[in-house]
Amino acid sequence: xxxxxxxxxxxxxxxLTTTLLLGAGFFWFTKDAKVDINNLSTSNSNNPNNSNSIQxxxxxxxxxxxxxxxxxxxxxxxTGLFNYGGSTSWAPIRLSVDSVIQTARPEYRLRYVQxxxxxxxxxxxxxxxxEGKLTFAQSSRPVTDAELKRAQQRGFQLNQIPIAIDGLxxxxxxxxxxxxxxxxxLKSIYTGNIKNWNEVGGPNxxxxxxxxxxxxxxxxxxxxxxxxxxxxxxxQVEFVSTTTQALRKLADSPGGIxxxxxxxxxxxxxxxxxxxxxxxxxxxxxxxxxLILPNQCPSQRNQLNIQAFxxxxxxxxxxxxxxxxxxxxxxxxxxxxxANLLLTEQGQELIAQAGFVKIx
Numbered sequence: 001x002x003x004x005x006x007x008x009x010x011x012x013x014x015x016l017t018t019t020l021l022l023g024a025g026f027f028w029f030t031k032d033a034k035v036d037i038n039n040l041s042t043s044n045s046n047n048p049n050n051s052n053s054i055q056x057x058x059x060x061x062x063x064x065x066x067x068x069x070x071x072x073x074x075x076x077x078x079t080g081l082f083n084y085g086g087s088t089s090w091a092p093i094r095l096s097v098d099s100v101i102q103t104a105r106p107e108y109r110l111r112y113v114q115x116x117x118x119x120x121x122x123x124x125x126x127x128x129x130x131e132g133k134l135t136f137a138q139s140s141r142p143v144t145d146a147e148l149k150r151a152q153q154r155g156f157q158l159n160q161i162p163i164a165i166d167g168l169x170x171x172x173x174x175x176x177x178x179x180x181x182x183x184x185x186l187k188s189i190y191t192g193n194i195k196n197w198n199e200v201g202g203p204n205x206x207x208x209x210x211x212x213x214x215x216x217x218x219x220x221x222x223x224x225x226x227x228x229x230x231x232x233x234x235x236q237v238e239f240v241s242t243t244t245q246a247l248r249k250l251a252d253s254p255g256g257i258x259x260x261x262x263x264x265x266x267x268x269x270x271x272x273x274x275x276x277x278x279x280x281x282x283x284x285x286x287x288x289x290x291l292i293l294p295n296q297c298p299s300q301r302n303q304l305n306i307q308a309f310x311x312x313x314x315x316x317x318x319x320x321x322x323x324x325x326x327x328x329x330x331x332x333x334x335x336x337x338x339a340n341l342l343l344t345e346q347g348q349e350l351i352a353q354a355g356f357v358k359i360x
Contacts, residue, residue: 088120089122247265
């Protein structure tokens, strides 16, 4: 009898022990499961590939079809010969990127057209597009209200599609010792209110400012509008026809200064790109520091300060645009196709190699 009671007691204790062990196991299992779920949720919310984290980075006017990785995978590419032209700042893209497009998509033939009675530039390119002389245009500035109105009068709209970021770089003679310029000082130099470098921390040397004419392109239009506030150039400013001519003059002028698209200026051996700031003492170079001096060039060349351009820290940046005629016809399809090609991963990489900053 006593033996049976002992066996019963052992059995009850065994059952209680088993129950406690199962309960503890269940508790720890569910506790760990909750931690794993929380960790998973956190990692997804911080994932840079999460759709919610990248939607805000898309350019507003980017075509929705521009999601391909390379030129051969882009859909809706029309067949034919298409005339295009416009901004001189686009020259590096035309030279290095467009030739690769031609090889990858031989059915989509591009022909660059020079204006017959005008200087190449953003404005003349957009004018030619409106007049029906170009299929699409390349611009280094947004379209103006007047251009939009002219297009509407002809029965169509203009769409500007940003494809790259560019900066305006200011260059001086390589022997000129000046720490940098503010936007206000740059304006005063080109309006004629500052005439000597000693007024901006440089040597006692007269300033010789060079520029292309306003009618020559979007770069000058942007400079006049954004830097000079719409004021005209001072009487001492010397006009040149091209950036090549200006850089040659700059190299021979001890007090010379000139501005142009950053990829046209920063890598040059014969001039010195100048840091620019919004306020005194806060100068940001358009080049990656340290500065490569002329005697180190061309074995080494200054590279663009891409991070400062992308962040907006550098004070003179802009977008490059493909200007498309929205008329539901071949011109619209060809212009949109060109923008789509440039917005592929391959196109953006080639744009970066041409000296500009990726927009996506």
